[in-house]
Amino acid sequence: MNQKAIVSTNGDTLNVRATPDGVIVDVLDNGTLVEVVGAPVEAGGFTWVPIGGDRWVAREFLSVYTPETEGDAIPGAKVVATQTEEAIAGGLKVYRTELIDAGGWVVDTVRCVSGRIGQQVPSEYPGSQTPIPFGLYKFDIPGAVEAAPGEFGGVWSAVTPTFETYRGGFGIHYDPSAFANTDQTGTAGCLATPTVEERDVMTDFIVTHAPIYLLVQKDGDGMTDENQ
Incomplete structure (x- = not known):
């Protein structure tokens, strides 16, 4: 169920967390292409999705990557x-x-x-x-x-x-x-x-x-x- 997405933050960076709503371990620039590799989890008022290697981001700040198909x-x-x-x-x-x-x-x-x-x-x-x-x-x-x-x-x-x-x-x-x-x-x-x-x-x-x-x-x- 992997799916590509693009970081969409209107120019700001997006925090990457070790767990849903957990400790910040990295940041991603606006426009970065990521791959969602698992099911979403609700926590802290946001929907969190894994992007691999114990790295989670809020789906509200992603846009589905849509190639021209x-x-x-x-x-x-x-x-x-x-x-x-x-x-x-x-x-x-x-x-x-x-x-x-x-x-x-x-x-x-x-x-x-x-x-x-x-x-x-x-x-x-x-x-x-x-x-x-x-x-x-x-x-x-x-x-x-x-x-x-x-x-x-x-x-x-x-x-x-x-x-x-x-x-x-x-x-x-x-x-x-x-x-x-x-x-x-x-x-x-x-x-x-x-x-x-x-x-x-x-x-x-x-x-x-x-x-x-x-x-x-x-x-x-x-x-x-x-x-x-």
């Missing part, structure tokens, strides 16, 4: 799913899925899968049961997670492509068949979390942050006064 240009909270070459459950490609809040911060990362085993190249053919096509989608109802039985694993958030495609009926859900090793392992074309734990993380993010967009892409695409 498609995903970074999308406004608001969003889900960004990147298809990788890693495979689980006998052949389902893993989508590294970042859950990003409205400020551009990665709240969490989960795995997702899409399509059936042996059908792992997206297709425009309806009923192909291949992965969800690459592109940008909008959540039909931001923040909504509907109850859905059977193959949908109890949760469903519908999304609609912003581009033309012959396929439809897309959404995010949980795939209880992911590790079943049957001809129904995987999804018919939706994006799905493969475990209950990841389902719950995704569900909590959708309900809490109400993401507006889902971006599906292939790996490699460019898509205080004391300055705590």
